[in-house]
Amino acid sequence: MLTERTRERFEIFAKFVRRKSAAGRWLVLTHDNPDPDSIAAAAGLAKLLRRAFRRQATIAYGGIIGRAENQEMVKVLGARLSHVRHLNWSHYKHFALVDAQPSTGNNQLNDLLPDIVFDHHPIRRLTRKVAFTDIRTDYGATATIVAEYLAAAGWDLTKKEATAFLYAVRSETQDFAREFSLPDKALFDELLPQADLKALARIMQPRLPLSYFRNLHEALENLQAVGSLVVSQLGELDQPDIVPEIADLMLRLEGKTWSMCSGIHGGRIYVSIRTTNSRADAGNLMRRLLGRRGKGGGHGMMAGGWIDYQGTRGSDPRALQQYLAQRLASILKRKANKLLPLLMSPPSTISDDSGTAEGGGA
Numbered sequence: 001m002l003t004e005r006t007r008e009r010f011e012i013f014a015k016f017v018r019r020k021s022a023a024g025r026w027l028v029l030t031h032d033n034p035d036p037d038s039i040a041a042a043a044g045l046a047k048l049l050r051r052a053f054r055r056q057a058t059i060a061y062g063g064i065i066g067r068a069e070n071q072e073m074v075k076v077l078g079a080r081l082s083h084v085r086h087l088n089w090s091h092y093k094h095f096a097l098v099d100a101q102p103s104t105g106n107n108q109l110n111d112l113l114p115d116i117v118f119d120h121h122p123i124r125r126l127t128r129k130v131a132f133t134d135i136r137t138d139y140g141a142t143a144t145i146v147a148e149y150l151a152a153a154g155w156d157l158t159k160k161e162a163t164a165f166l167y168a169v170r171s172e173t174q175d176f177a178r179e180f181s182l183p184d185k186a187l188f189d190e191l192l193p194q195a196d197l198k199a200l201a202r203i204m205q206p207r208l209p210l211s212y213f214r215n216l217h218e219a220l221e222n223l224q225a226v227g228s229l230v231v232s233q234l235g236e237l238d239q240p241d242i243v244p245e246i247a248d249l250m251l252r253l254e255g256k257t258w259s260m261c262s263g264i265h266g267g268r269i270y271v272s273i274r275t276t277n278s279r280a281d282a283g284n285l286m287r288r289l290l291g292r293r294g295k296g297g298g299h300g301m302m303a304g305g306w307i308d309y310q311g312t313r314g315s316d317p318r319a320l321q322q323y324l325a326q327r328l329a330s331i332l333k334r335k336a337n338k339l340l341p342l343l344m345s346p347p348s349t350i351s352d353d354s355g356t357a358e359g360g361g362a
């Protein structure tokens with residue numbers, strides 16, 4: 001679909017990347033531990049820069065592509081994605097950031113201000129200094145914005161790209177159960193007949209490593225709840241993006257309207273929050289929860305972030321994880337000391353819950 005808004009923005013974008021000074025190599029960067037939306041948006045923008053504007057563009061990411069679904073999606077897409085550790089940053093003259101913004105702590109640009117940002121998260125102050133931005137908080141997926149730009153440039157998606165973009169929109173909106181706009185649905189309708197449904201099935205039902213089941217097992221063992229809030233905590237992880245996946249799964253528990261999952265990776269505690277309340281501001285709540293030592297953000301119904309646990313009192317990540325869960329309960333006006341195991345009995349006795357409830361401290 002090609003909206004009037006995109007037609008207008010595309011003209012400005014085209015002028016911007018056609019300038020003489022926009023020659024030279026471009027780096028298109030996803031957020032860390034990229035999700036399907038970020039990967040599809042990056043692939044789309046790189047195609048746009050290469051095909052429509054004859055610019056050299058490299059796609060890069062930080063962290064890991066952990067989920068089996070996302071690994072399969074990259075395979076289907078056939079796009080080359082470089083890890084930032086293999087990059088020589090001085091090779092690149094221009095930088096574009098997709099599905100993320102500067103200073104949010106979820107990408108490898110750090111203090112470097114990009115030339116271009118495409119995103120659908122609420123705009124951050126530093127983003128206003130970026131030369132070209134297209135931030136649409138009403139869109140369910142950044143990939144949808146980029147797909148409209150490709151349409152404006154007259155470039156169709158290949159079958160592989162259509163499959164990847166279709167999966168991006170489906171996974172980002174949880175099959176339209178979460179925030180989405182009419183353009184997201186229009187893109188979905190347009191791509192469905194073009195997509196490779198066998199490849200899509202391979203993406204959506206991939207083979208899973210044993211570590212996935214180990215993480216799931218641990219998450220279930222550590223399931224706790226108070227009122228309509230359900231939480232769980234994972235220990236040291238190979239792939240941090242199991243954290244949002246578990247948060248999504250927990251939110252499906254009957255009677256629950258808020259979920260939170262945390263897990264440990266690379267000296268950080270990763271946290272994901274989900275809610276079924278469409279009027280909530282999960283991103284803001286996440287920043288309140290993590291405080292100044294953490295970084296986080298998100299949309300209304302979903303948020304992610306991390307906090308360094310090294311240097312915190314006792315540097316015990318497990319205590320900090322329990323503290324964060326109890327703090328979230330307090331913020332949501334649930335009784336933190338009533339946060340109790342759901343499936344397993346606690347190691348000591350159930351009645352002995354008040355001791356840990358007031359403890360902790362970040």
Ligand SMILES: [Mn+2]
Pocket residue numbers: 037038099120140141142172
């Ligand atoms: Mn996104």
